[in-house]
Amino acid sequence: MTPAQRGARGVALAAVLGLILAPFVANRVTPYVFGLPFLLAWIVTSVLLTSVGVGLMYASDARAARAAVGETPGRAAE
Amino acid sequence: MSSALAILASTFALALGLGLAARGRRTMTLQEWSVGSRGFGGVFVFLLMAGEIYTTFTFLGGSGWAYGRGAPAFYILCYGTVAYALSYFLLPAIWRYATERKLLSQADLFASAYESRAVGVLVGLVSVVALVPYLVLQLKGLGIIVSEASYGRVSATAAVWGSSVALMVYVVVSGVRGSAWTAALKDGLILVVAVALGLYFPAHYDGGLHAMFADIAARHPGFLTLPARGQSAWWFASTVVLTALGFYMWPHSFSSTYTARDESVFRKNAIVLPLYQLVLLFVFFAGFAAIARVPGLTGSQADLSLLRLAKMTFGPAMVGLIGAAGLLTALVPGSMLLLSGATVIAQNVIRPMRPALSDHAVGIIARVFVPVIAVVAVVLALSDNAGIVNLLLIAYSLVTQLMPALLCGLARKRWRWPTATGAFCGILAGELMVAWLTGARSNLAHLAPNAPGAVQDLNVGVVALAVNVVVLVSVSLASRARVRTPEPAAVAP
Numbered sequence: 268m269t270p271a272q273r274g275a276r277g278v279a280l281a282a283v284l285g286l287i288l289a290p291f292v293a294n295r296v297t298p299y300v301f302g303l304p305f306l307l308a309w310i311v312t313s314v315l316l317t318s319v320g321v322g323l324m325y326a327s328d329a330r331a332a333r334a335a336v337g338e339t340p341g342r343a344a345e
Numbered sequence: 346m347s348s349a350l351a352i353l354a355s356t357f358a359l360a361l362g363l364g365l366a367a368r369g370r371r372t373m374t375l376q377e378w379s380v381g382s383r384g385f386g387g388v389f390v391f392l393l394m395a396g397e398i399y400t401t402f403t404f405l406g407g408s409g410w411a412y413g414r415g416a417p418a419f420y421i422l423c424y425g426t427v428a429y430a431l432s433y434f435l436l437p438a439i440w441r442y443a444t445e446r447k448l449l450s451q452a453d454l455f456a457s458a459y460e461s462r463a464v465g466v467l468v469g470l471v472s473v474v475a476l477v478p479y480l481v482l483q484l485k486g487l488g489i490i491v492s493e494a495s496y497g498r499v500s501a502t503a504a505v506w507g508s509s510v511a512l513m514v515y516v517v518v519s520g521v522r523g524s525a526w527t528a529a530l531k532d533g534l535i536l537v538v539a540v541a542l543g544l545y546f547p548a549h550y551d552g553g554l555h556a557m558f559a560d561i562a563a564r565h566p567g568f569l570t571l572p573a574r575g576q577s578a579w580w581f582a583s584t585v586v587l588t589a590l591g592f593y594m595w596p597h598s599f600s601s602t603y604t605a606r607d608e609s610v611f612r613k614n615a616i617v618l619p620l621y622q623l624v625l626l627f628v629f630f631a632g633f634a635a636i637a638r639v640p641g642l643t644g645s646q647a648d649l650s651l652l653r654l655a656k657m658t659f660g661p662a663m664v665g666l667i668g669a670a671g672l673l674t675a676l677v678p679g680s681m682l683l684l685s686g687a688t689v690i691a692q693n694v695i696r697p698m699r700p701a702l703s704d705h706a707v708g709i710i711a712r713v714f715v716p717v718i719a720v721v722a723v724v725l726a727l728s729d730n731a732g733i734v735n736l737l738l739i740a741y742s743l744v745t746q747l748m749p750a751l752l753c754g755l756a757r758k759r760w761r762w763p764t765a766t767g768a769f770c771g772i773l774a775g776e777l778m779v780a781w782l783t784g785a786r787s788n789l790a791h792l793a794p795n796a797p798g799a800v801q802d803l804n805v806g807v808v809a810l811a812v813n814v815v816v817l818v819s820v821s822l823a824s825r826a827r828v829r830t831p832e833p834a835a836v837a838p
Contacts, residue, residue: 283430286423287585290416290571290578296562302554304562304569310419311626314426318619321433325612 269334271327279320285313349665350495356534356669357511360676363530364515364523371522375708378520379449379688380603385525387610392528393521393601394614395621396677399535401486404674405648407625411632413647415561415568417576418632422625423585428592429618435593436602436611438755443603450685451599452693455747458754461765462697467772468747469693472596473686475743477722479595480682484509484726486648487675493652494668496661505726508676513719516683517712521604524680531673536624538670543627546634546654554630561636574798583804590810591745596689597681687714739783742806746775749814753821763817766824771817778809 285292293309300308376382385393403421410418439454448454451472456465487508488501515523551557562569571578592598605611628651635642635650638657642650655667691711696702702710750772753763782805790801792808 279430279433283427286427287582289419289423290581294570294578296558296569299555299558302558304558306416306570307419307626307629310422311623314422314619314623317426317430318616321430321612321619322616324433325616328612 269327269331272324272331275320275323275327277320278323279317282313282316282320285316286310289313347661349661349668350498352662352665353491353495353499353668353672356530356672357508360527360530360673361511361515363526364511364680365518367515367522367526368519369522373520373708375449375704375711376447378708379684379711380600381521381525383444383603384606385604385610386606387613389525390601390605390610391614391617392525392532393604393681394598394618395532396524396528396681397595397598397601399532399539399624399674400678401483401490401671401675403625404535404539404628404671405486405489405651407628408632408635408651409645409648411629412635412642412650414576415565416571417581418629420581420585420588422622422629423581424588424592425622425625426619427585427589429615429622431589432593432618433612433615436615437608439593439599439602440605440608440611442755443599448603450689450692451594451596451747452689454599455750455754455768456693458757459750459763459765459768461769464750464765464769464772465693466697467769468750469689471743471747471772471776472689473694475740476596476682476686476689477718477725478740480679480686480718480722481725483675483679483682484722487672487679488726489649490652490668490671490675493649493656494664494671496656496664502727505723508672508679509719509723512676512679512683513716516680516687517715521600521681521684524677524684525604527673527680528677531670531677534666534670534673538667539624539627539631542651542655542667543630546631546658549658550634550638557630557634561633564637574802577798577802579799579802580804583802583807587745587804587806587810588741590748591741594744594747594751596744597678597685600681600685600688683715683718686718687711690714690718739779742779742783742809743776745806746772746779746809746813749775749810749817753817762821762825764821764824767817767819767821770820771813774816775809775813778812779806782809 289306289310293306295306296304298305303311371377374382381389407418407421410421442448442458443454446453446457448457450469452465452469455468456462484505488505491499491504491508492501515527519526547554547557551560558569571581593602602611631651631654635654639650639653642653652664652667652671656664659667688711691707691714695710696707750763750768753760753768757763789796789803789805789808792805793800
């Protein structure tokens with residue numbers, strides 16, 4: 268796994284933990300963020316971050332796959 | 346009022362027309378009918394997957410939870426997102442396995458992975474038992490939406506019968522393509538309606554989101570955070586994890602997965618679906634806005650909060666449009682449930698008893714079971730049976746119990762220890778635990794009266810899943826040791 272792939276998985280994992288553990292770390296009403304109570308704002312941010320993390324995984328996996336095919340041209344068909 | 350009725354009727358006609366037109370000139374083989382010949386590109390797969398997010402439960406229940414319970418409703422936004430992140434890894438694996446073997450149903454995958462007809466039949470039965478109450482829930486929701494939005498001109502009974510007949514007809518004729526086409530209409534409408542309502546209500550009544558939430562926080566202290574006990578942080582975390590694990594264990598999710606042309610579709614969808622699910626946020630806003638305007642709805646009445654506020658605020662045309670969106674949220678998942686239920690019965694319950702049946706015959710049997718399942722669901726939806734309510738509560742827990750056996754089954758090439766006997770016993774033990782815990786209306790506070798509060802608040806499904814895993818592992822190891830078939834020479838790495 269390339270560093271980019273590892274980093275992307277780290278972002279996605281952090282986002283998912285942010286969702287699961289939201290009420291442990293952000294169980295409060297204030298400060299309001301864009302009109303949302305803090306807990307809800309935290310959850311919305313984690314949802315956005317999940318999408319970013321999965322997007323990074325997609326991009327880095329695709330790049331690693333292309334690199335693997337390029338390095339071993341004879342084995343691309345496997 | 347007649348404008349509301351006209352909008353409802355024309356949406357209904359449009360959905361039926363689209364559902365029928367979806368067939369085109371195709372010959373309906375079993376593969377075509379159940380999984381669209383595995384030829385769906387990104388958009389259709391997205392619509393089928395997204396179609397499962399916005400059911401009547403999310404539309405009515407999402408606003409109802411925000412209205413009646415407050416912050417605990419936020420878990421709905423979290424579990425789907427966690428499930429989408431998991432789907433990046435899970436769905437390509439399921440798709441690859443199923444496509445290589447031309448599988449049609451969820452139970453097929455279990456039967457194939459464990460090379461066991463018994464495991465297939467058990468999973469088939471579990472999925473039908475879980476799916477019927479889910480369909481009943483959609484139909485009940487549909488009845489409520491149509492009778493509210495038509496100002497009582499169409500009774501809930503008439504709405505449930507009428508739409509079930511439409512569902513049966515287009516599912517029999519067009520199969521999964523009918524679901525995909527109606528999903529396009531539904532997602533367009535629900536997106537517009539939910540966002541419009543979620544923005545309009547707080548702005549119109551409170552002068553903005555901040556003012557609305559500040560007002561709620563002042564009147565109901567603690568409503569916008571999780572309580573220290575009961576639906577606490579521990580309840581939240583365990584429920585999000587359990588529900589995310591169960592998210593893709595529904596039989597109709599497998600059907601949607603099998604329709605894809607290639608596996609990159611799922612990875613791309615996993616990027617977009619979390620964003621798309623933020624539409625739920627606007628459904629919550631509508632529920633929160635209803636607190637001050639339509640007070641006093643308690644229990645299951647809370648689910649009416651969105652519709653009641655809409656009727657108070659808008660004229661019949663807009664109410665009709667909201668009702669039409671609600672109607673579609675029942676039709677699309679309903680059609681997927683009917684389709685996969687009928688496929689499972691024909692393919693995984695009938696076929697193992699009559700192995701000589703041709704694909705053509707199984708296809709006909711599946712289509713015969715569409716009206717059978719639909720009529721059963723309609724009858725249950727129209728009766729006020731307490732047993733159904735119990736089944737509804739446990740349907741999600743029932744399918745979640747399939748998760749450990751699925752993972753072990755997919756990994757059997759590498760892990761050699763999971764056996765068919767282990768999977769069978771694990772699933773059975775998990776399901777029996779769910780049934781027992783629900784029947785006894787038990788929770789961890791009853792099971793462990795002396796445990797710390799954190800443990801007592803955990804979702805009771807954790808217990809069933811733990812029993813399931815322990816039985817799966819121990820029976821697998823025991824049955825391997827007992828059989829001790831001569832292993833083939835170790836495969837070179």
